[in-house]
Amino acid sequence: MGAVVYALVDVDAMYVAGERLLQPQLRGRPVVVLGNNDGCVVARSVEAKRLGIPQGERWSRLRRDPRYSAAVPRSAHYALYGDLASRIESVVEEYSPDATPYSIDESYLTLPAARATELAHRMREQIATWIGVPVSIGIGSTRTLAHLATRQAKRTGGGIHNLAEADAEQRLLLDSTPVEEVWGIASRLADRLAGHGVSTAGSLSEMDPGRARRIHSVVLEKTVRELRGTSCWPLRPESVPRQQCRHTRQLGTPTCDPELLAAAAAGHAHQLARKLRRHQRRADRLTVQLTCGHTSLEVSQGLPRPTYSTPVLVDLAVRLARSLPRPGHSYHQLGLLAAPLRGVEQTTPLGEPARTVDERLSHALDEITTRYGTEAIGFATTGLRGRSPWQPRQEHLWPVSTTSRHLLPLVHG
Ligand SMILES: [Mg+2]
Structure with a gap:
């Protein structure tokens, strides 16, 4: 290759x-x-x-x-944006098997150096034609340089910028880029670097890597090396299993009503359990947190056995949420945290089926909602039908038909 x-x-x-x-x-x-x-x-x-x-x-x-x-x-x-992201991802994957999403709207991939610009143009056109959204593509010999190239592509409005082709041009861009625009350099770190006489990407690339490690961390050392063209962050590093899982949302209407908070906790627990199943992790403990202004209250309890079952987590979340609110407070946010988490294989006792009865029920729920939409089935405790006051306000939501078949336009013949 x-x-x-x-x-x-x-x-x-x-x-x-x-x-x-x-x-x-x-x-x-x-x-x-x-x-x-x-x-x-x-x-x-x-x-x-x-x-x-x-x-x-x-x-x-x-x-x-x-x-x-x-x-x-x-x-x-967010359902629409997530849907678009996965469609874009499926196009990007055609260009490289190592394509890796980085955020909802960014993906990294590798391309053969000799054809990188040509392939990037083709990919950009394909995404515009098939999906209908504009993208910018930056190319560099490392991920940090590709990130800088993307910023430049946006700035010039050209859509594509390849820094790997011309050394002189790369040098000019590095020297004119403020250090805080480098991938991973936060403004506080930029302030510290200014104290060491480093204010541009160019001057950071000239820093001694060992010194970068001493004054900050091995991450900064790698950034210096990446700016010099040595790749330190390959795609698809060994993935570390999740240690915790969270679901926190603002409430549509601030409230102190224990029943309303219990309904919100049930709705959140349903989402949290789905997330755990997707990641094949079981929760050891559940925490419910209520926020009112700058203060928050929380309560947590261990589970009798690690689980990702929706009924078990809903039941515990409801009990914990009912026990929390103090009269006279108006809570505007409710959060659930499942932690620590354990792998599915690790938590199945020898000789027992891989899934408990209510875990099997939970998987059946997933199949139904995947096929018929998230409102097809649910727990009565969440107040599913119609909109409950705890559900977030979305008064300016435009109905779109890519994420739910209930939103498909009706054609009368
Ligand atoms: Mg973007």
């Missing part, structure tokens, strides 16, 4: 692209995507950025500001 280079595929403004894909009327308009109970802006279109709408701004403030009256709100639709 010839030399390979790393490429990073990054969707341009993923959430906005997802909304525009199904609502072409949003093209060219200042779109803001609202997360967390429609509370604040989590993504902005270029037009919204141009209007000066800040990331993280509260919607309640934004909607009253006459400067932003043109802003079009949409509630974040």
Whole structure:
């Protein structure tokens, strides 16, 4: 095999692209995507950025500001974005068997060096035609350099930037890139580096790797080596099994009502158990946490035997949630934590079936919801039918048909 280079595929403004894909009327308009109970802006279109709408701004403030009256709100639709991400991933995988998703809108892969630019152009066009979202692709001899190349591709608007082709150009880009734009360099570390006379990616690449390790960590040492073109972070490193699993959400309406909190805990436990089954991990202990302003309360209890069963976790979450609230407080967030976790093989007693009866029931639930949608079946404790007050507000949610067949448009003949 010839030399390979790393490429990073990054969707341009993923959430906005997802909304525009199904609502072409949003093209060219200042779109803001609202997360967390429609509370604040989590993504902005270029037009919204141009209007000066800040990331993280509260919607309640934004909607009253006459400067932003043109802003079009949409509630974040994570199921849609996840669906798009997996479609993009399936295209990226065609180009390299080692393609690895890094976040919901980024994937790394390796490409043969000699054909990298040509393949990147083809991949970008294929994603635009098949899925309908714009991506930028950066190419470099290491993942850190590919990351810098992607930023440059976005900045120039060219869509693709290959840093592995011209050394002189790479040098120029490194020297003009502030060090905090390097992959993995947070602003506090950047401040510390400034104290050592390092303010650009170029000056970081010239630092002695041993010194980088001494003043910070082995991670910084690897970053220095990666900027020099030595790959230190290969794709698909040995995966470490999950040690904990969390499900935390804002409540649609702040409350102190133990029954409402119990319903929310049941709904969260259902999601948490699904996640555990997906990762083939069983929980030893469950913690329920309620948050009110800056203070939170929590209670936890061990499980009689490690499990990922939905009924067992729902039952425990409900009992714990009922025991927690203090009168006079209004809780706005409820979180569940399953930890420590254990592997499925490790927790099946010798001579016993691999799954308990209620674990088998849980797998049957998964099959039903995969086939008929998440609202097809559930536990009465969650108040599934209709919207319960604990469920997050999504007043600006646009119905889309890629994630649920209940949302398919009806055609009357
Ligand atoms: Mg992106």
